Amino acid sequence: MDLDVPGAVGRVLDEHFDRWVVRAAAADGTFAADIARRVAEFTRRGGKRTRAQFLWWAMRACRSGDVPGGAALTADAAVELLQTSALVQDDVMDGSVRRRGGRALHADVAAQYAPGAGTRPAADLGACAGVLAGDLALVCGRQQTAALRRAGRCAGIAFQLRDDLDGLFGDPADTGKPCGDDLRAGKPTFLVAVAHARALARRDSASLEVLGRCLDDPDLDDGGLAEVRRVLVATGARAAAQARIERLSERSLEHLERARPHAPGAERPAALLRAAAGLARGRFRGEEGGA
Incomplete structure (x- = not known):
């Protein structure tokens, strides 16, 4: 895991999201499932996972004994979800329409669900969805x-x-x-x-x-x-x-x-x-x- 911390964290997130998106779809096959998938996709394209690497190496450097690899990676994955929440909601507050090489989550929701993208109703829907998606990222663990x-x-x-x-x-x-x-x-x-x-x-x-x-x-x-x-x-x-x-x-x-x-x-x-x-x-x- 030391050789590829981002990859290891990504695999933990993949395993979690595979189960979590299914649960969201069971609750609501339309909007909840779509927002859950968006949160998963946004988190998966998280780039270098710098924060997760900082946490991993801090635990490795400061440990008094062996740090269980699974527990450390779970903590790293949680940091990534916290980052997803912060970025998605920050884009809403700032009115940013681009993030991580694509449309910001709230902007993409507005374009898909509201006719006449760019209108006030579309923007309002996207903003609400962005706030909910950010909150969802904070709680998506863990039953x-x-x-x-x-x-x-x-x-x-x-x-x-x-x-x-x-x-x-x-x-x-x-x-x-x-x-x-x-x-x-x-x-x-x-x-x-x-x-x-x-x-x-x-x-x-x-x-x-x-x-x-x-x-x-x-x-x-x-x-x-x-x-x-x-x-x-x-x-x-x-x-x-x-x-x-x-x-x-x-x-x-x-x-x-x-x-x-x-x-x-x-x-x-x-x-x-x-x-x-x-x-x-x-x-x-x-x-x-x-x-």
Whole structure:
């Protein structure tokens, strides 16, 4: 591979595009398939692949051990797709009509799809297609990337819910921050929203009074905080948050499994996702009786 880095990167891109264009055509056999083919063709005629060569040789020069060739070439291919995105959208912004020895992508779309090329409707269509094509180049990998993104999103929401619970029921000695700051600041957290909605549905005026009095009170003391905790437990808001954390964590791990990372260290993302959701943390205040 050292002898022909551009060729090796090109072969990786070819293998990827062969599968990717088929998937795009299955989703929409006309416009999506055409734009996907255009992105593939534009990337394939990428010239010297200077950026990919810089990345390859930087990894080779700075490695502390052997760099897996496949992983390095995948990274190089990703750089080429990033370059495709930048160039296609740059041509739209600059109004350039030529690129890499042919018509710029947006100009070519305008010429093919819009009658009377050069008219305003044709130019608008080409510009929109160019923006979409550039975005498509950024995300055209990698189904694995989409699964990892979903895993991270689920874990991120679970993390926020866990942080909300910590902020009301956590031990400051463990969390490193005082309890109740979200309440004092008047933040409409998931916990408060659920408690309020359930209290309304049950016509629980006592709980509504506590929430109305304590939320957004910068001087809320420990007694008032204890009242709010009792409301969150009694309305089931705390249990609802905990259940949602567990569901989101399960979904996060399911998405991670779909990504099927098998490289060395692939077991670490699952452990990090569990940690982000706080599944290994200790009990909260009041979990074994009073708030």
